[in-house]
Amino acid sequence: MTLREEIIGDCRLILGDCREVLPTLGKVDAVVTDPPYGIGAANGAAVGGTDASGRYKRRPRKYDGTWDDARPDDRVLTAIVNAADRHIVWGGQYFADVLPAGGRWLFWDKLNSMPSYSDGEMAWTTVSGVSVKKFTQCASGLAANRDGREHPTQKPLALMKWCLEFLPDAETVLDPFMGSGTTGVACVKLGRKFIGIEIDESYFAIACRRIEQAYSQPDLFIDRPKRDTVAETPLLPGM
Ligand SMILES: C[S@@+](CC[C@H](N)C(=O)[O-])C[C@H]1O[C@@H](n2cnc3c(N)ncnc32)[C@H](O)[C@@H]1O
Numbered sequence: 001m002t003l004r005e006e007i008i009g010d011c012r013l014i015l016g017d018c019r020e021v022l023p024t025l026g027k028v029d030a031v032v033t034d035p036p037y038g039i040g041a042a043n044g045a046a047v048g049g050t051d052a053s054g055r056y057k058r059r060p061r062k063y064d065g066t067w068d069d070a071r072p073d074d075r076v077l078t079a080i081v082n083a084a085d086r087h088i089v090w091g092g093q094y095f096a097d098v099l100p101a102g103g104r105w106l107f108w109d110k111l112n113s114m115p116s117y118s119d120g121e122m123a124w125t126t127v128s129g130v131s132v133k134k135f136t137q138c139a140s141g142l143a144a145n146r147d148g149r150e151h152p153t154q155k156p157l158a159l160m161k162w163c164l165e166f167l168p169d170a171e172t173v174l175d176p177f178m179g180s181g182t183t184g185v186a187c188v189k190l191g192r193k194f195i196g197i198e199i200d201e202s203y204f205a206i207a208c209r210r211i212e213q214a215y216s217q218p219d220l221f222i223d224r225p226k227r228d229t230v231a232e233t234p235l236l237p238g239m
Contacts, residue, residue, distance in 0.1 A: 009188065013178070013211065022197070029085075031175070032170075032173050032183050034175075036072065071094055084174065091121060104166075106127075106166070107120055107123075112139065116140065150180050151179045161190060177197070180210060184196045
C-alpha cells in the first residue's frame with residue numbers, strides 16, 4: 001500500500017512497503033538498491049571515545065531500529081530480479097543463495113585502518129563482464145568522507161554515481177529500499193529518472209529533501225548537455 005507519493009523533478013518517491021508496492025509497478029530499466037543485509041546495522045556503529053579522565057566511554061547510539069535484523073525474504077528478492085533486466089544489489093553476498101548467476105561483481109574498498117566487521121561491500125550485478133571492479137573511499141576515521149550522513153547505512157554519493165555508470169543505458173532506475181535516497185540523488189546528478197520506495201517515514205522525508213536539494217544545487221562539474229553549449233560556441237574564431 002502506498003502511504004504517500006512525492007514527485008520531484010524526474011523522481012517518483014513512494015512511502016510504503018516495497019513488498020506491496022513492487023507488484024503495482026511496471027518493469028523499469030534497472031534496479032539499483034541496497035537492501036537490509038540482516039546484520040543488525042539499523043542502530044549504526046557503536047562508537048565511543050575517551051572522556052576527560054581518559055576512560056573509554058561508548059557514545060549513545062544515534063539511531064534506533066530493527067529493520068536490519070532480517071534480510072528481505074526470497075519473494076522480495078525474486079520480485080527485484082523480475083522488475084528489470086539490469087541490476088546492482090549492494091550486499092549481494094548476503095543474498096547469493098537466492099540471486100541467480102549474474103555478471104560482474106563490484107567492490108567498495110572501505111580502506112579500514114582498524115579491525116572492522118567488514119573490509120568493504122560487494123554488489124551482485126547483471127552488468128556484463130566477469131572481472132571485479134573496485135571503488136575506493138575511506139568509510140571511517142579522520143580520512144572518512146561521510147557526506148553528512150543522516151542514515152545509519154547511508155552509501156557515499158560518489159559510490160552510487162560510480163556504480164550507475166556501469167548502466168549507461170538505464171534511463172529509469174528503481175530503488176525499493178531507498179533509505180535516505182542516495183541512489184536517487186546519484187540519478188539526479190547523472191540525469192536519470194528515479195523511482196524510490198521507503199517504508200520509514202523519517203528516512204522518506206530525508207530522501208525527499210536530499211533529492212530536492214540535488215535539483216536546486218546543480219553540480220558545477222557536471223557535463224552540460226551539448227545543446228546548451230552549441231549556441232554559445234562562436235561559428236568562427238573571434239566571433
Ligand atoms: C540499507 S538501507 C538503504 C540505505 C540507502 N542506500 C542510503 O544510502 O540511505 C535499507 C532501507 O530499507 C528500508 N526498508 C526496510 N524494509 C523495507 C520495505 N519492506 N519496504 C521499503 N523499505 C524498506 C529501511 O527502512 C532502510 O532505510
